Amino acid sequence: MITSDAITWNASMEEHPARSASQRSYSAVAKGDLAEWLTVYAEDAVLEDPVGPSMFDPEGKGHHGHDGISAFWKLAIEPIEKFEFTINESFANGNTCANLGRIKTSFPDGSYTVTDLIMVYVVNDDGTVASMKAYWEPERTMASFTAAS
Numbered sequence: 001m002i003t004s005d006a007i008t009w010n011a012s013m014e015e016h017p018a019r020s021a022s023q024r025s026y027s028a029v030a031k032g033d034l035a036e037w038l039t040v041y042a043e044d045a046v047l048e049d050p051v052g053p054s055m056f057d058p059e060g061k062g063h064h065g066h067d068g069i070s071a072f073w074k075l076a077i078e079p080i081e082k083f084e085f086t087i088n089e090s091f092a093n094g095n096t097c098a099n100l101g102r103i104k105t106s107f108p109d110g111s112y113t114v115t116d117l118i119m120v121y122v123v124n125d126d127g128t129v130a131s132m133k134a135y136w137e138p139e140r141t142m143a144s145f146t147a148a149s
Contacts, residue, residue, distance in 0.1 A: 006030030006083055011090035011099065017127045018097030019090055022119065025129070026085045034073050038066050042128040047072060049134040050117075082106040097121045110148030115141040 007026050012019070021040055028037035041047070046062045047069050053060035056076045063072040077083075082105075089100040098120045106112040117136035124130050 006085060008084075008086045009090075010086070010088045011101075012092070014092070016092035016097060018095060018121045018123045018129075019092045019099075021123050021127060021129050022090075022097055022099055022121045025121075025132070026083075026087075029077060030083050030085065032078075034070065034078075037073065038069065040129055041066065041069055041132075042124050042126075042130050045069065045129050045131065047132045049076070049132065050136045050138060051133050054138050079107070080105045081108045095123050095125075097123075107148075112146055113141050114144040 007023075007030060009023070025037060025040045028034075028040060044065055046064050048060075048062040049056065049072065051060075056072060057063065063069050084104040084106070085101060086103075087099050087101040091098045098118055100118050101116075103115045103117065104112055105115070115136050117134050120131075120133045120135070121129055122131040
């Protein structure tokens with residue numbers, strides 16, 4: 001198990017390129033480091049978070065390339081004060097890894113939401129992420145909203 005202030009990893013620690021990429025991604029997000037996060041993704045990567053239409057991607061076509069992924073960062077990640085990742089399962093095979101977990105996102109005013117999700121990472125031969133798909137339900141996340149006390 002790995003535990004830091006922002007990441008609790010209760011899942012398999014077996015070395016795998018896609019699992020390692022997912023861990024690098026969580027670390028960069030937790031640090032608020034866009035430049036580091038982009039190094040995890042291939043130049044032509046596609047990020048779908050969540051998969052399908054959402055407030056972050058009304059057409060549900062994903063965010064393409066570093067420009068699209070950077071735009072997603074500004075919209076969905078930059079406004080968050082703190083991310084706390086808990087990964088309870090990680091299944092890796094071939095060039096893919098699926099992680100089952102929960103993300104607590106805390107806002108500057110102290111309010112927060114909790115998202116239960118499955119994140120699927122597909123890496124290229126060089127270990128960079130070609131595709132990341134996060135399966136979660138925006139309505140469930142919004143229903144978890146807890147106001148600052």
